[in-house]
Amino acid sequence: MNSMKLELEVIEIKDIRFDRKTSVKDHVLHINKEELIKYLQDPRLQNIDIDLARPGESVRIIPVKDVIEPRIKDDGKGGSFPGFLGDYEGAGDGKTIVLRGCSVVTTGKIVGFQEGIIDMWGPVARHCAFSALNNVVVKADPQDGIEPSDHEAAIRVAGLKAAHYLAKAGLQGIADKREVYQLPPVSKELPKVAIMYMTIAQGLLHDNYVYGVDAKKLHPTLLHPNELLDGAIVNGTCVVAADKQTTYRHQNNALVKELYARHGVDLDFAGVIVVPVRPELKEKERCCSGAVNLARTIGVEGVIIPEEGGGNPEADLMMTCRACEKHGIKTVLIIALEDPLADTTPEADAVIDVGNDDEVLTLEPAEKVIGYEEQIQLLSGAPENCIADDGRIRIPLYVITGLHGSLIGSHVKGVAY
Known part of the structure; x- marks a missing residue:
């Protein structure tokens, strides 16, 4: 069988700067600012x-909507993000150029209260x-008068277009390394895991997109x-910042990479079953039943379920x-146990806790703010009047973009006492 083979041609980016021409030279991403703005x-x-915001700089980005890694297909068509800016054919196969070490971050006036913050220095940067x-x-x-959903x-599209624009500069570059992802048949009997x-x-600014299709429809x-x-x-969801699976996290899914590393060693990695999380009970039952039927159809013996x-x-x-x-089918759940669970079941006897996000941090004033710092008081989890008279800010870990999520790669951990 001709199995899918994805080759990521990774170009390491160690600095970014504005210039007359968008290009990659000596690990520096040069950006024509005016051209990019026109494109968007x-x-x-x-x-x-x-x-621009570089590591270690006294820069605060708020409110953060999404984080995206610049990538583009090296197939003569140069598409990105199938269903948005690229073709469906070839996704997950062939060569993709990756600008590693940089990202596109989207900000601006708040869309929904569940957005977040990124500091490039200080206590937030540690997490x-x-x-x-x-x-x-x-x-x-947003233009005056448009609906939050249109905003x-x-x-969302502006962020994807910016990532696409930047990644095009890598088409003429030389990769620093190549990552190959392919699932060869397993020759020995190992547990099949998905x-x-x-x-x-869930609607109301809580949606993700699969091949450009709103997951509610799937x-x-x-x-x-x-x-x-x-x-x-x-990612198209304004879910709580600490829990949000940004587009970057999907692109660099640490859980997928962990199972890849173990494929053929102690398990047989069978794939990814996308399960829409709907608010209505009937829809929850439909999606649950469909997911379990898929797992049974492909014959898995175990599943990992990140929330x-x-x-x-x-x-x-x-x-x-x-x-x-x-x-x-044996299950392992991955969840952030910051609050009492809304539901439990006795079968949930193997649970990974990715950490608590209630701890409160005191942030010093930033030398530069990109976005609207005063909107921090609108973020889910941020207390009222969290900005002191001296400019310092007190926030819970809750509002840090991508603090943990359940795809692993967390900078916090759960400890039993």
């Missing part, structure tokens, strides 16, 4: 600007993996893990766990 023009947006990246920040505000859609990928699809879907690594899922978000998604998590175990 959208009738739904105004005040579009591009700024935020994105603080270690060279960040190209797209700041854009979210416009800024990821059940809980994907927020029945559970089986993906090859390469499709996930190659941009098949794009996205918290609260009512725990009903989906426990319902799916219970149904899997009923059919002899």
Whole structure:
């Protein structure tokens, strides 16, 4: 069988700067600011600007909507993010250029209260993996009178377009390393394992996109893990910042990479089952049943179920766990236990806690703010009047973008006392 083979041609980016021409030279990403702004023009947006934030600088980005790694297919067509800016054919297969060490961060006036913050220095940087990246920040505000859903859609597409634009500069570059992802047949008898990928699809700014399709419209879907690594899922949810699976996290899924490393060693990695997380009970039951039927169809013996978000998604998590175990499929749940669980089940006897986010940090004033610092008081989890008269800010870890999530790669951990 001709199995899918994804080759990531990785170019290491160690610095970013504005220049007359967008290019990559000696590990520096040069950016024509005016050209990029022109490329991002959208009738739904105004005040579009591009700024730069490097590791260690006294720079605060707020409110953060998404983080995206610049990538582009090296197939003669140069597409990115299938369903948005690229073709469906070839996703998860062939060569993809990756600018590693940098990202696109989107900000601007707040869309929904569950957005976040990235500091490039200080205590936030110790907890935020994105603080270690060279960040190209797209700041854009909505035109007067547009609906929040249109605002979210416009800024989401702007981020993807910026990542696509930057990645094009890598097409003429020389890769520093090549990462190959392929699942060869396993010659010995090993337990067959899949990821059940809980994907927020709840409406009201709580949606993700699979091949450009709103996940609310989907029945559970089986993906090859390469499709996930190659941009098949794009974040469109304003779920709590600490729990949010940014597009960058989907592209660099640490859980997928861990199972790849163990494929043929102590397990047989069978794929990724995307499970929409809906708010209605009937829809939860539909998605749970569909996911378990898919797992049974491909003959898996175990599944790992990472949660996205918290609260009512725990009903989906426990319902799916219970149904899997009923059919002899062992489950491991990955969850952030910062609050009492909204639901439990006795079958959930193997649970990974990715850490608590209630700890409060005191942040010093930034020398430079990209975005709107005063909107920190609107973020979910931030207390009222959290900005002191001297400019210092007190926030819980809750509002740090990508603090943990359930895809592993966390900078916090759960400890039993």
